[in-house]
Amino acid sequence: MRLTSCYSAAPVCSPSRTGLLTGRNPNRAGVFDWIPQANEKSGAKSKNSRHLVHMRKDEVTLPKLLRDAGYATAMAGKWHCNSMFNNPAQPQPDDAGFQHWFATQNNASPSHENPKNFVRNGQPAGALEGFSCQIVANEAIEWLERLQQATSPAPFFLYVAFHEPHEPVESPLDLIGQYSSTGRNRDEAQYFANVHNMDLAVGKILDALDRFKLAENTIVFFSSDNGPETLLRYPAGKRSYGSPGPLRGMKLWTTEAGFRVPGIVRWPGKTPAGSVLDTPISSLDLLPTFAHLAGVSLPSVDIDGMNVESIWKGDSMPRTKPLFWFYYNALNEQRAAMRVGKWKLIAKFDGGNLPKFENITTANIQQIQAAKLTDFSLYDLEADIGEQRDLANTQSKIVSELSQKMQKIYTELVHSMHVWPEP
Helix, strand or coil, rough: CCCEEEECCCCCCCHHHHHHHHHCCHHHCCCCCCCCCCCCCCCCCCCCCCCEEEEECCCCCHHHHHHHHEEEEEEEEEECEEECCCCCCCCHHHHHHEEECCCCEECCCCCCECCCCECCCCCEECCCCHHHHHHHHCCCCCHHHHHHCCCCCCCEEEEECCCCCCCCCCCCHHHHCCCCCCCCCHHHHHHHHHHHHHHHHHHHHHHHHHHHCCCCHEEEECCCCCCCCCCCCCCCCCCCCCCCCCEEEEEEEECCHEEEEEEECCCCCCCCCCECCCCCCHHHHHHHHHHHCCCCCCCCCCCCCCCCHHHHHCCCCCCCCCCCCCCCCCCCCEEEEEEEEEEEEEEEEHHHHHCCCCCEECHHHHHHHHEEEEEEEECCCCCCCCCCCCCCCCCHHHHHHHHHHHHHHHHHHCCCCCCCCCC
């Protein structure tokens, strides 16, 4: 089933991944923006406490819930949920419930080709040969194979987080050659080949599910952590040729291109093959849906996702929980967004006067809590996927209703989210 209104939890990597793993708006967990790796050797402290940011150990995650229900759990790929990677000063993937993990803090380094920064269960893996997506896929497959060799194999949860097509992009020469006439230059051909290589890695994992006779009883969900990167937004972004298509904005925006992402679910015998669904779906929905299917009770915390089992089965079901994003470092001026049904509402903070923040600390939390949502724009996404026609002036009743709902959600959220100490 192709999900054409599929959303990530945030328009940027670290909060998006935190949201996927917890089923909660990532602001609740105190992950507000991408997490830079802390400079542990120099002991340098960032003035806005970004060196402290991580997904805390007391967050209830999807792998924790499934592990405690008897599932084997593993991850392979990009972690990016802490600033001190493979360091006891902060929780690591095993603290989030992964019994086996093979990961990098952020991007594969020095590039996707022959990376040197992977860590396996706390031990550096050293220099590796090949391309990151294939290395990650092989790790996932080898773990699955070991699992199937047990006398009574446990059910499993496998989180595969590819680095591709994030910079620094490097791709196999044979694939680059396939796009030499399609790309406008070699860097664009590199990008196309990078996506192709990741697709091949996905296919390798699906083939393994067939080989191990697991395909018929395994749900596969494919998506992304945010929209496409802007070409040359930063110096190393020379191969970021992703396109938003008809959507407005790019990664780091709260318009649709920031967090409306690919969504594909494969559930043999349950999901109608080849079907297309436009009901809004979020990565936040994975935790409540998989917990329900595993017979696990939800934690007694605010869960912003919902159980979408019946939607994945092709049944009509309205979304009862609105989707919302409050991203204080967005590139566009309207940094707050909410989707309810076909309606998308975006707003400024304090008329655009609230400063941009990469992190929320004791130094700026009062500003955040006092902020009011203003300057609303309203879009009918069913008729206007590109958010080109602002209906705020002609649909004042809907704006009034949704803006009150959005302000109520915001007020509740900013008084419940984790705040970091300012050093």
